[in-house]
Amino acid sequence: MTERQRVAVVTGASRGIGRAIAERLAKDGYHTFLTYRTDQERAEAAVAGILEAGGKAEAVKADVTSKDEIAAFLDRLDKEHEGADVLVNNAAALKNGLFALMPEASWDLVMDTALGGTFRMTKGVIRNMLRRRWGRIVNISSLAAFSGSAGQTNYSAAKGALVSFTKSLAAEVGPYGVTVNCVAPGFVETEMISFLNKETRADFMKRIPAARFGQPEDIAPFVSFLCTDGASYLTAQTIRIDGGFVG
Numbered sequence: 001m002t003e004r005q006r007v008a009v010v011t012g013a014s015r016g017i018g019r020a021i022a023e024r025l026a027k028d029g030y031h032t033f034l035t036y037r038t039d040q041e042r043a044e045a046a047v048a049g050i051l052e053a054g055g056k057a058e059a060v061k062a063d064v065t066s067k068d069e070i071a072a073f074l075d076r077l078d079k080e081h082e083g084a085d086v087l088v089n090n091a092a093a094l095k096n097g098l099f100a101l102m103p104e105a106s107w108d109l110v111m112d113t114a115l116g117g118t119f120r121m122t123k124g125v126i127r128n129m130l131r132r133r134w135g136r137i138v139n140i141s142s143l144a145a146f147s148g149s150a151g152q153t154n155y156s157a158a159k160g161a162l163v164s165f166t167k168s169l170a171a172e173v174g175p176y177g178v179t180v181n182c183v184a185p186g187f188v189e190t191e192m193i194s195f196l197n198k199e200t201r202a203d204f205m206k207r208i209p210a211a212r213f214g215q216p217e218d219i220a221p222f223v224s225f226l227c228t229d230g231a232s233y234l235t236a237q238t239i240r241i242d243g244g245f246v247g
Contacts, residue, residue, distance in 0.1 A: 011121060
């Protein structure tokens, strides 16, 4: 009987940190699924690069805020691959604005993407992990969860909640060989920080001992390690990868 290839799912993987993580996990030997909400072109371009490099990957339209899309994807995952072995909850949304003026829709979208999406995806894969007594869940939080950010109460709240979610779930599933960890990137050169003006970027740079903003490729290797057999004793942790940001 052919040995089953381990499967990884990375949400919000059409670009940025999610894409870098998906590329790294595929390089590590996982059959990797890259989910996306609308950006089919870039998700498929990422998959094409992985396939060209000799890996296995597929792009799947699965908006983490859509119960129907997630249910359909998870059903396919179960039927074709017996579920997932690794889940990286990376999908997030930004709807910045001062709290006093923030529309409820902006609050709901950000919370439902980062937190609701993590709930839906994790709920869908956890049972197969428990059954196999092996699994890796990595939740992508943010420096904003700890430092706060004016105009981002919704984003900071959602990313902060992932830290508590991580610790609680890890306590439940640890005895079954499943680890749950959280990675909190600092300022990484992606579209998520494109709204920062030159003056703000310069101010933040003064608070980063590494003297630079990060790249998606600075995050992916550590996520890769968390998904290995060698990381079996590391769980319930939140690791900041922020160049030593002060504040």
